[in-house]
Amino acid sequence: MPSDGIIVRVSGVHKFFTRGSEQVDVLNDLNLEVPEGEFLALMGPSGSGKTTLLNLIAGLDRPSQGEVRVGGQLISKMSESQLARWRTRNIGFVFQFYHLLPVMTAYENVELPLLLLPLSAAQRRRQVLTTLELVGLTNRDRHRPGQLSGGQQQRVGIARAIVTDPSLIVADEPTGDLDAKSADEILDLLCELREAMQKTILLVTHDARAAQRAHRIQYLDKGKLVSTEIELPRAS
Amino acid sequence: MFKYILLIGKNLRRNLLRTTLTALGTMVLVLVVTLVWSVLYLLDGVMAEKGANLKAIVTERWQVPSQMPFAYARTLGEGAARNAGDVRPQDSMTWQFFGGSLEPNKRTREDLVFAFGMEPKKLATMMDDLDNLPAGQSQQLQANIRLMEEKRQAILIGRQRLAEVNKRVGERIKLYGVNFREIDLEFDIIGSLPPGRYDQFAVMNRDYLNEALDNYPRTHAGKKHPMADKSLNLVWVRVPDREQFSRVADQIARSPLYSDPAVKCETASSGIAAFLDAYRDLIWGLRWLLSPAILVTLSLVISNAISISVRERRLEMAVLKVLGFRPGQLLILVLGEALLIGISAGLLSAGATYFVVNKWLGGVALPIGFFPVFFIPVNALWWGVGIGTVTSLSGSIMPALSAGTVKVSDVFSKVA
Numbered sequence: 001m002p003s004d005g006i007i008v009r010v011s012g013v014h015k016f017f018t019r020g021s022e023q024v025d026v027l028n029d030l031n032l033e034v035p036e037g038e039f040l041a042l043m044g045p046s047g048s049g050k051t052t053l054l055n056l057i058a059g060l061d062r063p064s065q066g067e068v069r070v071g072g073q074l075i076s077k078m079s080e081s082q083l084a085r086w087r088t089r090n091i092g093f094v095f096q097f098y099h100l101l102p103v104m105t106a107y108e109n110v111e112l113p114l115l116l117l118p119l120s121a122a123q124r125r126r127q128v129l130t131t132l133e134l135v136g137l138t139n140r141d142r143h144r145p146g147q148l149s150g151g152q153q154q155r156v157g158i159a160r161a162i163v164t165d166p167s168l169i170v171a172d173e174p175t176g177d178l179d180a181k182s183a184d185e186i187l188d189l190l191c192e193l194r195e196a197m198q199k200t201i202l203l204v205t206h207d208a209r210a211a212q213r214a215h216r217i218q219y220l221d222k223g224k225l226v227s228t229e230i231e232l233p234r235a236s
Numbered sequence: 237m238f239k240y241i242l243l244i245g246k247n248l249r250r251n252l253l254r255t256t257l258t259a260l261g262t263m264v265l266v267l268v269v270t271l272v273w274s275v276l277y278l279l280d281g282v283m284a285e286k287g288a289n290l291k292a293i294v295t296e297r298w299q300v301p302s303q304m305p306f307a308y309a310r311t312l313g314e315g316a317a318r319n320a321g322d323v324r325p326q327d328s329m330t331w332q333f334f335g336g337s338l339e340p341n342k343r344t345r346e347d348l349v350f351a352f353g354m355e356p357k358k359l360a361t362m363m364d365d366l367d368n369l370p371a372g373q374s375q376q377l378q379a380n381i382r383l384m385e386e387k388r389q390a391i392l393i394g395r396q397r398l399a400e401v402n403k404r405v406g407e408r409i410k411l412y413g414v415n416f417r418e419i420d421l422e423f424d425i426i427g428s429l430p431p432g433r434y435d436q437f438a439v440m441n442r443d444y445l446n447e448a449l450d451n452y453p454r455t456h457a458g459k460k461h462p463m464a465d466k467s468l469n470l471v472w473v474r475v476p477d478r479e480q481f482s483r484v485a486d487q488i489a490r491s492p493l494y495s496d497p498a499v500k501c502e503t504a505s506s507g508i509a510a511f512l513d514a515y516r517d518l519i520w521g522l523r524w525l526l527s528p529a530i531l532v533t534l535s536l537v538i539s540n541a542i543s544i545s546v547r548e549r550r551l552e553m554a555v556l557k558v559l560g561f562r563p564g565q566l567l568i569l570v571l572g573e574a575l576l577i578g579i580s581a582g583l584l585s586a587g588a589t590y591f592v593v594n595k596w597l598g599g600v601a602l603p604i605g606f607f608p609v610f611f612i613p614v615n616a617l618w619w620g621v622g623i624g625t626v627t628s629l630s631g632s633i634m635p636a637l638s639a640g641t642v643k644v645s646d647v648f649s650k651v652a
Contacts, residue, residue: 051648060558061645081562088560095648099555103250113559115239160559172648 007168007200008034008057013066013076015052015223026052027063028223036167039194039201041214048220050204051172057202058091058170059083071167088116092161092199096173098153100145100160106132106152107141110159117164131163134196135189151182158189162197169193170202175210187213244572251545255577258541262581263588265534266623270589271600272522272530273619274612279519283509290481291362292325293507294471294488297498300511303466304497306332306446312471312499315484316491323483325473329354329362332442333469336411336421338401349397349411351438353445353467356384359392362472365432373430380427388444391423396435396598398428416463418456419448435598472504531627538631542574546635553639554647563640570636571629578628579621586612586620 015027027049034040042050055061056068059075060083068076071090078086087093100109107128114124132138135155145153154174161169171190175183187210194201203214211217218225248255294312295302313328332353337343359366359381360374369377384390393403403409405425413419421444429439445467452461475481485501488494502510512519546553553566561569590612593600600610 052645055645055648058558060648081564084557084560084562087558093558095555099551101552101555103246108246112556115243116560116565164560 005036006033007036007038007071008032008202009067009069010053010057011067011069013053013056013063013068015049015056015061016064026223027056030066030223030225032218032225034200034202036200037194037198038216039191039203039214041203041205041211041217042220043205043208043211043217044220046206049223050220053220054170054172054202054204057168058093059087088113089164090166090168092158092164092166092169094154094157094161094169094171094174096176098145098150098157098177100153100156102145105142105144106137106148106156106159109145109156110163113160113164127163128159131159134162134193135159149182150178151185154178154182154186155189158186158193162193162199165197166199168200168202170204172204173206174203175205175207183207183210240568240572241576244569244576247545247549247569247573248576254541254545258538259577259581259584261537262534262578262624262627263585265530265537266582266585266620267589269527269530269534269623270586270612270616270619271593271610272527274593274600274616275610276519276523276527277613277615278610279512283505283512290475290478291364291504292473292475292481292484292501293504294473294499294501295469295507297500299497301333302469303463304468304471304499305465306330306468307465308494308499309468309471311491311493312488313473315473315475316487316493317484318487318491322487323475323480325475325484327358327361327474329358329472330442330468331470331472332445332467334411334416334419334421334440334445335414337414338403338409338411340412340420343412343414347401348414349391349393349401349409349438350436351391351411351440353440353442356381356439356441359439362474363434366430366434369430376427377430383426384439384441387424387426388441388447389422389424390426391438391440392427392429393425393438394429394435395431397438398425416445416449416461416467419445419452419461419463421445421448431598473501531623534623534627535631538574538578538628539635540631541577542570542632542635543638545573546570546639549639550642550647553642554644557642557644566642567636567640570639571632574628574632574636575625578624578631580624582620582622582624583617584620586616586623589620590614590616 010030010032013027013030014025016023016025018024030053042053044050052061056063056076057070059070059078063076066076067074073086075083075086101112104112110128110131111124114127119127129138129141132141135158137152137155137159140148140152145156148156174190175186178186190201190203191213193199203210205211220226296304309330313325313330315323315325317324334351334353336349336351338347338349360377361367366377380392384392398404403425405427407425408422409425410420410422413421423440429435429437449461449464449467452464453459473484475484481503488499488501556566593612
């Protein structure tokens with residue numbers, strides 16, 4: 001971890017795609033810093049580049065230009081295999097549509113990232129059960145995704161994201177597929193986890209209510225951070 | 237590793253119907269390849285030239301089937317050795333084919349018994365596969381040989397043939413000559429031949445046939461039987477090595493005793509190869525067209541199934557990448573699925589083929605020459621595994637590469 005306490009540092013990042021002969025700029029000279037332990041919400045209209053930025057920070061994509069550092073490591077220069085290894089330990093990803101593996105139980109889905117780490121079966125079991133308890137799903141561990149509600153599936157998704165104890169959790173519209181009550185529960189859970197485990201959370205959302213839970217909101221439009229960041233009172 | 241296998245197993249369980257159909261397709265194709273390769277394996281085995289302990293066949297040079305006078309038998313059995321320095325074979329055997337029908341007026345295959353007329357004692361020393369029988373079978377054969385030497389009318393019939401003509405050991409039968417017209421012989425069935433390659437054949441004492449031919453003129457106004465001078469079909473001689481074989485073959489070729497008809501001496505393998513020459517195109521087709529075509533089809537079946545599976549799971553592959561699975565690990569997962577299907581189905585199919593064909597059916601009837609029944613060699617179990625491995629690997633490599641190179645951002649942008 002860098003001594004300045006900045007866990008995510010995005011410097012001068014450009015990201016463009018080519019569509020035929022046309023170049024489409026998605027992110028344009030973007031700079032962003034996220035201090036450790038912060039809950040940051042990224043908002044903006046569709047196509048503004050929120051998910052692309054999230055993908056760059058999570059090491060799922062590479063910038064066309066510029067640098068992305070997470071936890072002091074220059075991830076924009078890592079190879080795909082290095083990135084994969086790095087993601088296992090450092091990033092927890094929460095998806096809008098949960099993306100649980102349907103053939104596996106909740107327990108097995110949560111255990112999946114641990115299979116990549118040098119842990120014994122007993123260690124994995126302990127870690128999975130602890131995490132399921134954290135998200136309140138101890139009694140659902142044998143259920144498959146199809147047997148769980150949307151809110152419960154998202155809890156499994158969150159458990160899978162935090163089971164390797166990553167320092168950064170990135171969540172792409174985690175409440176986008178949920179009703180208001182379930183969405184609130186998931187946001188409550190994310191806040192509790194941040195406070196209890198001192199995680200840094202990066203949340204992409206269209207939902208202003210969800211963004212209100214964050215310490216800070218950044219707006220993106222046409223690939224640029226366009227407005228002054230909004231400091232919100234930190235939830236205790 | 238165990239974790240991977242569990243994951244692979246779960247993925248295969250996801251669409252049980254497709255997995256089962258792919259495995260069944262693989263099993264059927266492995267079954268066909270196993271049968272074809274078994275035939276080729278046997279033919280290759282009998283056509284492969286031995287370096288030592290060679291068996292040579294002496295036959296009529298210009299005619300198939302070979303029909304030589306029985307007068308040739310003694311000297312050919314000695315390798316036409318006349319002078320002091322000439323090479324004599326270690327052992328020899330004559331074959332006279334006698335085909336007879338159980339019904340005088342109905343000469344269909346169901347009623348036919350095909351017997352090798354030979355010296356009974358040669359059964360134990362010169363017949364392929366009968367010279368290395370298990371102890372129990374060997375003792376029984378020796379007892380039957382003694383009986384055949386004492387009693388010329390004795391006959392041994394292969395188990396399958398015995399069952400097919402609905403006769404039992406101990407019964408007396410009369411065979412009406414088919415290739416030796418008007419030579420009708422009565423036999424006492426004293427036993428059956430050891431199970432295996434002679435299941436469809438019978439063995440009789442050659443003296444009984446020759447005696448009947450000798451007696452023929454007495455009942456036919458002094459006229460010889462038309463086959464009297466054509467009753468010897470083959471002479472087998474055993475020599476220790478290729479050099480001795482060449483010398484014996486040379487002695488026979490130079491001998492003035494065998495001018496009408498002329499004879500030739502060749503190794504058993506080259507004799508069989510010459511006989512199989514008529515089937516050359518068929519064997520070539522089996523080896524170079526049918527087998528590769530099946531293997532390619534098998535690869536395509538597996539490739540198709542795995543490709544569909546990978547295409548359906550692109551999103552899951554992307555999720556696994558997000559969780560930290562490396563491209564190589566995804567590649568192994570997909571290859572593992574194909575390998576698990578291919579190897580299991582291949583081994584199961586080859587194993588089932590081995591037991592069903594060898595233990596249950598008692599061989600596959602594919603009458604080519606003197607190979608009435610083909611057995612599946614034990615090597616077929618490895619062929620099953622090998623075919624499963626190679627075809628599943630070749631069939632799944634492209635889908636596996638495609639799974640390994642899934643671009644996460646592309647997949648999720650489509651989902652969004």
